[in-house]
Amino acid sequence: MPVPTLDLAPGEPLHVLVPSAGIGAAVEALSPRVRAHLVSADDGPPTGEATAAQVWVPRLGGATLPGSGFFAALPRLRLVQLLSAGAERFVGRLPEGVLLCSARGAHTPATAEWVMAAVLAAQRGIPFFVREQDAGRWSFGTRRSLVGARVLVVGAGDIGTTIGRMLAGFDVELTYVARTARDGVRSTAELPDLLPHADVVVLVVPVTPETVGMVDAEFLAAMPDGALLVNASRGVVVDTDALLAELRAERLRAALDVTDPEPLPAGHPLWSAPGLLLTPHVAGTVPDTGGRAAAAVTEQIARVLAGRELVNVVDRY
Secondary structure (H helix, E strand, C coil), rough: CCCCCCCCCCCCEEEEEEHHHHHHHHHHCCCCEEEEEEECCCHCCCCHHHHCCEEEEECCCCCCCCHHHHHHCCCCCCEECCCCCCCCCCCCCCCCEEEEECCCCCHHHHHHHHHHHHHHHCCCCCHHHHHHHHHCCCCCCCCCCCCCCEEEEEEEHHHHHHHHHHHHHHHHHHEEECCEECCCCCEEEHHHHHHHHEEEEEECCCCCCCCCCCCCCHHHHHHHCEEEECCCCCCCHHHHHHHHHHHHHCCCEEEECCCCCCCCCCCCHHHHHHCCCCCCCCCCCCCCCCHHHHHHHHHHHHHHHHHCCCCEEECCC
């Protein structure tokens, strides 16, 4: 399948809707042909020159997609360039003919780092010891180790392979799993045979019809007693009720940066589930992430100006 381009006529201005003045300045610095318009979808449809935009860069973390009036005001829109790696909120919800591209790679180092921190903390019992410190108790005990563990990374893309490189120093027995088997990567169809031998299962899959609810009661039941589930993907990949049942039985442990629902409401049983390390969707959030995401946008706009193939084009599933 050919990689798409966004073709402009010679000398044609490129109008870009941006979420911040910094990104606007960066894309305008590429060429006098670029016109950046600071627009928030929360404020309603664009007006004036902004309606000529061929590219929209939504703000990171927007709760909902804008209404049809927003897109109706943009008859020339050809590309939605995200600041995030995840694109599930936009897939299948854009007007016909509008391309969708992610900022794949911008969040990779931070997300992989969070996985390493979460796995090490969970294996060595750090959440427990922090609570004991707060209570002023010297609670000596032996915990698990990451060194030599059998680790299953479900998702063999950019983040998954980065996690693998970080794990290399711990002499783990590492297995990658993806939708399609290839050299060094097993197929998701093999999970029933792989899960019973995994001490740690890391989820870094995109949200697709196949991955929503993938980690269900059957998946969890196949994991051995005491195993650790780590979700740095999206909350909907895991059946929350099924995971809660395993945590309450104290058969499995988990480290979650994402939940379903999200944000996790007050009083939700996950807050008090035993054996759970929980963070509020911060895996990709470090000071350098914004700069890397902005750089991904700038690189894409440079490709548009040069008539080159776009990168990180998202399938419509």
